[in-house]
Amino acid sequence: MTELEIQEVEIPEVSAGIEQQEAVVPEVDAGKKQKKAKKAKKAKKAKKAKKAKKSKKAKKSRKARKSKKSAKKSKKANRSKKARRNNKRKNRRNRRRSVAARVVAALKALKGKATFAAIRAYLAKHGARVSKRALRRVLKQLKKQRVVKLVKGKYALTGKAIPAKKSAKKARKARKSKKSKKSKKSKKSKKSKKAKKAKKAKKAKKAKKAKKAKKSKKAKKAKKAKKAKKAKKAKKAKKAKKVKKSKKAKKARKARKAAKKSKKAKKSKKSKKSKKAKKAKKAKKAKKAKKAKKSKKAKKSKKARKARKVARKSRKVAKRN
Numbered sequence: 477m478t479e480l481e482i483q484e485v486e487i488p489e490v491s492a493g494i495e496q497q498e499a500v501v502p503e504v505d506a507g508k509k510q511k512k513a514k515k516a517k518k519a520k521k522a523k524k525a526k527k528a529k530k531s532k533k534a535k536k537s538r539k540a541r542k543s544k545k546s547a548k549k550s551k552k553a554n555r556s557k558k559a560r561r562n563n564k565r566k567n568r569r570n571r572r573r574s575v576a577a578r579v580v581a582a583l584k585a586l587k588g589k590a591t592f593a594a595i596r597a598y599l600a601k602h603g604a605r606v607s608k609r610a611l612r613r614v615l616k617q618l619k620k621q622r623v624v625k626l627v628k629g630k631y632a633l634t635g636k637a638i639p640a641k642k643s644a645k646k647a648r649k650a651r652k653s654k655k656s657k658k659s660k661k662s663k664k665s666k667k668s669k670k671a672k673k674a675k676k677a678k679k680a681k682k683a684k685k686a687k688k689a690k691k692s693k694k695a696k697k698a699k700k701a702k703k704a705k706k707a708k709k710a711k712k713a714k715k716a717k718k719v720k721k722s723k724k725a726k727k728a729r730k731a732r733k734a735a736k737k738s739k740k741a742k743k744s745k746k747s748k749k750s751k752k753a754k755k756a757k758k759a760k761k762a763k764k765a766k767k768a769k770k771s772k773k774a775k776k777s778k779k780a781r782k783a784r785k786v787a788r789k790s791r792k793v794a795k796r797n
Contacts, residue, residue, distance in 0.1 A: 575614045576638055578604050580623065589632045700794055707787055714783075718776075 573581075582598040583590055590598070592611070599606055606614075615631060618624040623638055624631050736758070744751050 575604070575606055575610065576618055576623075578602075579611070579614055579618065580633065580638060583624070583631060583633050589627070589630045591630055595631065703790075703794065714780075 578599055579595060582595050582602075586594060586598060592615070595615075596606065596608070596611055599611075615624060618638070619626065621636075621639055622634055623636050625634050626632075740751070740754070743754060
């Protein structure tokens with residue numbers, strides 16, 4: 477480098493130094509504020525840069541994932557398509573075509589128009605030997621179905637497809653219905669099993685309740701029978717007591733009568749007048765005794781009636797309970 481070039485280079489450096497000195501000159505507190513503002517700006521820029529980097533990375537990762545997924549899907553789709561094609565080919569090979577379908581295929585191959593002999597020859601060439609009678613019958617049927625028409629001794633296609641057999645449709649429907657029935661049956665069987673279990677549980681509960689009710693009824697009946705027996709025994713005892721009392725009373729009466737008779741016999745010897753007076757007195761006493769007996773009997777009968785009423789009420793209350 478020449479001296480002139482060196483001088484040219486050095487001059488801007490000096491001016492830059494001067495500029496730096498001029499920038500440093502301002503007041504102390506103003507310089508601090510400027511530094512803080514610069515630091516804040518730098519921090520903001522750094523944060524923005526980081527966020528931008530992160531967003532870019534995220535976008536790239538998303539794109540990569542999407543591309544991988546789409547690639548997988550496309551591979552699966554291609555495989556499934558190939559499998560379908562192969563299956564269709566196998567089915568075509570294995571499928572036994574009807575004579576009508578072969579006739580339609582022959583007419584398509586023979587440019588839509590052909591004579592009876594040409595169709596038969598084509599079929600024989602392609603491995604389907606059909607008798608004239610059978611071919612005529614098939615062509616008649618196709619004509620009826622308006623799949624083929626006769627124009628100037630040649631059979632031509634109308635463009636209509638061979639209608640599917642009703643039996644085949646029915647068979648398909650039957651298969652579908654069988655499948656649906658099987659699925660329904662399986663669901664119904666599961667539901668029916670659950671329902672049966674629930675019914676059994678309910679029946680068991682009902683049986684237990686019925687047993688308990690029967691036991692309680694039996695217990696109630698037994699209690700009622702015991703009460704009735706006790707009441708009967710009490711009645712019998714009362715009757716027996718009454719009978720005993722009546723027997724004793726009769727005996728006492730007889731004894732009294734005997735005593736009275738003996739006394740009367742003794743007194744009759746003394747005087748007839750006294751006898752008459754005694755008889756009158758005895759009659760009065762007898763009347764009084766009868767009245768007293770009647771009153772006693774009435775009281776006893778009242779007591780018996782009350783006891784019966786109480787017994788009836790107790791029975792009614794027991795029946796209601």
